[in-house]
Amino acid sequence: xxxxPEIHRDDLASKTGMWFFLFTEMxxxxxxxxxxxxxxxxxxEAFHQAAQELNVAIGTINTIILLIxxxxxxxxxxxxxKKDKRLALLLLCVTxxxxxxxxxxxxxxWGEHIKEHIYPGSAILALRGQGDVLxxxxxxxxxxxxxxxxxxxxxxxxxxxxxxYRDKINPExxxxxxxxxxxxxxxxxxxxxxxxxxxxxx
Amino acid sequence: xxxxxxxxxxxxxxxxxxxKGIFSWIxxxxxxxxxxxxxxxxxxxFAIGATLGLLxxxxxxxxxxTIMTAQTYNAFFTLHGIIMIFAxxxxxxxxxxxxxxxxxxxxxxxxxxxxxxxxxxxxYVAGVSLVLISQFTGQGPPDTGWTFYAPYSxxxxxxxxxxxxxxxxxxxxxxxxxxxxxxxxxxxxAPGMTxxxxxxxxxxxxxxxxxxxxxxxIIGITLLMIVAERTLHIGFFxxxxxxxxxxxxxxxWTYSHPAVYIxxxxxxxxxxxxxxxxSHKTIFGYKFMVVSALAIAFVGYFVWGHHMFTSGxxxxxxxxxxxxxxxxxxxxxxxxxxxISTMHQGSLDLQTPFYWAIAFIFVFMxxxxxxxxxxxxxxxxxxHNTHFVVAHFHFIVFGGTGFAFFGAMHYWYPKITxxxxxxxxxxxxxxxxxxxxxxxxxxxxxxxxxxxxRRYYDYDEVxxxxxxxxxxxxxxxYSGLAIIIINLFASLKNGIKAPxxxxxxxxxxxxxxxxxxxxxxxxxxxxxxxPYDYK
Numbered sequence: 090x091x092x093x094p095e096i097h098r099d100d101l102a103s104k105t106g107m108w109f110f111l112f113t114e115m116x117x118x119x120x121x122x123x124x125x126x127x128x129x130x131x132x133x134e135a136f137h138q139a140a141q142e143l144n145v146a147i148g149t150i151n152t153i154i155l156l157i158x159x160x161x162x163x164x165x166x167x168x169x170x171k172k173d174k175r176l177a178l179l180l181l182c183v184t185x186x187x188x189x190x191x192x193x194x195x196x197x198x199w200g201e202h203i204k205e206h207i208y209p210g211s212a213i214l215a216l217r218g219q220g221d222v223l224x225x226x227x228x229x230x231x232x233x234x235x236x237x238x239x240x241x242x243x244x245x246x247x248x249x250x251x252x253x254y255r256d257k258i259n260p261e262x263x264x265x266x267x268x269x270x271x272x273x274x275x276x277x278x279x280x281x282x283x284x285x286x287x288x289x290x291x
Numbered sequence: 292x293x294x295x296x297x298x299x300x301x302x303x304x305x306x307x308x309x310x311k312g313i314f315s316w317i318x319x320x321x322x323x324x325x326x327x328x329x330x331x332x333x334x335x336x337f338a339i340g341a342t343l344g345l346l347x348x349x350x351x352x353x354x355x356x357t358i359m360t361a362q363t364y365n366a367f368f369t370l371h372g373i374i375m376i377f378a379x380x381x382x383x384x385x386x387x388x389x390x391x392x393x394x395x396x397x398x399x400x401x402x403x404x405x406x407x408x409x410x411x412x413x414x415y416v417a418g419v420s421l422v423l424i425s426q427f428t429g430q431g432p433p434d435t436g437w438t439f440y441a442p443y444s445x446x447x448x449x450x451x452x453x454x455x456x457x458x459x460x461x462x463x464x465x466x467x468x469x470x471x472x473x474x475x476x477x478x479x480x481a482p483g484m485t486x487x488x489x490x491x492x493x494x495x496x497x498x499x500x501x502x503x504x505x506x507x508x509i510i511g512i513t514l515l516m517i518v519a520e521r522t523l524h525i526g527f528f529x530x531x532x533x534x535x536x537x538x539x540x541x542x543x544w545t546y547s548h549p550a551v552y553i554x555x556x557x558x559x560x561x562x563x564x565x566x567x568x569x570s571h572k573t574i575f576g577y578k579f580m581v582v583s584a585l586a587i588a589f590v591g592y593f594v595w596g597h598h599m600f601t602s603g604x605x606x607x608x609x610x611x612x613x614x615x616x617x618x619x620x621x622x623x624x625x626x627x628x629x630x631i632s633t634m635h636q637g638s639l640d641l642q643t644p645f646y647w648a649i650a651f652i653f654v655f656m657x658x659x660x661x662x663x664x665x666x667x668x669x670x671x672x673x674x675h676n677t678h679f680v681v682a683h684f685h686f687i688v689f690g691g692t693g694f695a696f697f698g699a700m701h702y703w704y705p706k707i708t709x710x711x712x713x714x715x716x717x718x719x720x721x722x723x724x725x726x727x728x729x730x731x732x733x734x735x736x737x738x739x740x741x742x743x744x745r746r747y748y749d750y751d752e753v754x755x756x757x758x759x760x761x762x763x764x765x766x767x768x769y770s771g772l773a774i775i776i777i778n779l780f781a782s783l784k785n786g787i788k789a790p791x792x793x794x795x796x797x798x799x800x801x802x803x804x805x806x807x808x809x810x811x812x813x814x815x816x817x818x819x820x821x822p823y824d825y826k
Contacts, residue, residue, distance in 0.1 A: 099479075102403045102479070106470055109474065109504055113507070114508070116506075116508035117512045118512070120508070120542055120545075121512055123542070124516070124542075127538060209523040209525040210523050219533025222526050222533055223527075223533050226526050229523075
């Protein structure tokens with residue numbers, strides 16, 4: 090009599106849901122991009138000066154790291170489709186490693202600024218004027234929020250890796266991996282916008 | 292449905308799952324049980340919010356201090372606003388009736404992501420808890436009003452962080468609900484139910500879903516910025532650090548105006564269902580109803596500036612926002628005309644839900660027209676931040692969404708509970724509620740027009756008479772509310788058993804037993820006709 094409710098599975102629905110969720114993420118950062126553009130417009134000179142102090146080398150390396158990690162996660166999806174579990178696991182581990190490398194770089198980059206007393210609320214930064222305060226406020230807030238997304242993404246990918254190891258995710262059912270891939274690509278994409286806005290437009 | 296089948300299929304209320312007692316509810320992923328979880332939490336918070344409102348009105352019965360200090364009054368209207376907007380009106384119709392009925396009305400067994408559906412209820416409870424915690428911890432409750440306007444929101448000593456973060460969490464809950472509904476509607480409509488064979492309540496939920504999805508992240512990031520502002524002193528909106536408080540207002544209303552359409556669109560959908568059913572006639576201009584819902588959702592994105600006419604914007608911006616505001620009135624008016632035309636030559640069945648629908652149209656029109664007055668630039672300069680605005684949005688938000696909520700509650704009560712409510716007490720409650728509502732908010736138009744500002748616990752002696760009437764209205768309203776709620780609870784016990792289709796409705800929820808079985812449908816129906824087939 091009391092049969093449990095059926096299990097329904099619809100991969101396309103999951104993927105649609107993920108895309109919808111990515112829209113919200115884009116708008117979340119979109120609000121910040123608006124704030125950035127308005128303050129850049131008002132404090133053009135200060136933003137120009139402040140941007141030159143950022144470490145373009147680390148920024149470039151991090152960009153490359155994220156681009157490669159996006160490739161590896163995309164390749165792991167193909168590997169699962171081709172039923173190569175070992176390769177998929179390896180590629181996901183590489184992705185996690187690259188994500189961690191990004192965070193380590195970010196840590197040293199932030200540490201460098203903080204050592205020079207450049208962080209939101211610092212009295213020394215306040216002396217440099219409002220444009221600098223806003224630039225670094227936005228810099229820390231936006232890259233910080235992005236780093237938070239990297240961490241969330243890494244947790245997802247770690248969970249997925251375990252699930253593949255235990256065959257919970259397999260060539261017949263890999264929608265979770267695909268959705269994590271989508272999320273990781275978005276995190277990558279947002280960095281692609283953050284990088285030029287903070288490091289390159291000087 | 293034949294009776295033998297009802298016996299073999301337990302209703303969702305009797306279903307014995309993996310968990311027992313309360314856990315069979317709070318761990319349930321059944322959309323119907325989650326809807327009831329929402330219903331009871333929303334009603335509880337509504338009771339808190341309404342009581343705060345009642346006390347505020349009592350404070351305003353006479354000039355000067357009556358029962359509370361200015362600071363308490365500030366805290367009261369802040370909490371009243373946060374609870375009513377974020378925890379009652381925004382989730383109200385979608386999370387309760389949308390959850391319960393959307394899958395059934397489109398012929399599905401559940402929403403697309405049942406577990407995310409449950410998660411969004413947990414987030415909802417967590418968000419409201421944070422807001423409530425802010426009242427009792429730190430250096431006193433928040434006192435900024437529900438809008439958290441900068442720069443006051445990071446200068447006040449009130450305990451803003453939990454409140455702002457709570458609103459953020461509530462936004463996340465709202466996004467997940469909207470996302471769930473969108474995917475459900477895209478992927479799970481019964482075979483043969485093409486887009487234009489979908490009933491109007493799901494259609495309005497669809498439009499609402501997009502607004503929830505695309506507008507809520509903006510308030511999310513804005514509230515996070517306020518959190519950062521208070522903790523890290525970043526200076527986004529702080530003029531002393533180079534920030535711009537006006538930018539906060541823009542970002543805030545970019546969400547919070549579309550949020551008004553999150554509140555009103557599902558209400559319009561529910562009213563459309565009620566009016567068709569009790570007129571026993573196909574809805575007039577079905578396609579126009581669909582298009583106008585989508586148009587309201589779309590244009591609703593571009594009118595936020597009308598909250599800021601006196602904040603300081605360029606003339607061009609003012610004209611544009613004013614024009615766009617007037618444009619939103621067109622699809623809203625189309626809906627009103629179509630409701631009236633549906634009743635024309637229909638065979639009207641005068642039941643409580645239908646009375647609620649009529650009352651809805653009445654107060655919604657007053658609210659809408661007063662909105663046009665506020666949307667015109669010159670009048671706005673005079674009326675901004677007066678009680679006129681308070682009256683206007685209570686007519687829309689409480690009158691519109693609240694009336695539709697109670698209408699929907701009576702309309703779908705037999706389906707949800709399997710019992711009929713007592714129509715006599717329901718009608719008495721409605722009449723008191725309606726009289727109280729008009730008496731409470733009607734005088735505020737006059738008071739605002741005469742210049743009484745909002746958000747003060749005190750006022751000049753010249754406004755005394757209007758305030759006495761208004762406060763007395765609040766008592767009548769509150770009694771009506773109590774009668775309605777008590778009647779609904781009493782009918783759970785005393786009501787007669789409801790048939791599967793007590794009103795002669797044509798949409799799918801009336802084809803299954805009341806209360807519905809766990810899986811809604813024994814067999815997924817195949818749709819060949821439009822939703823309101825009365826021929």
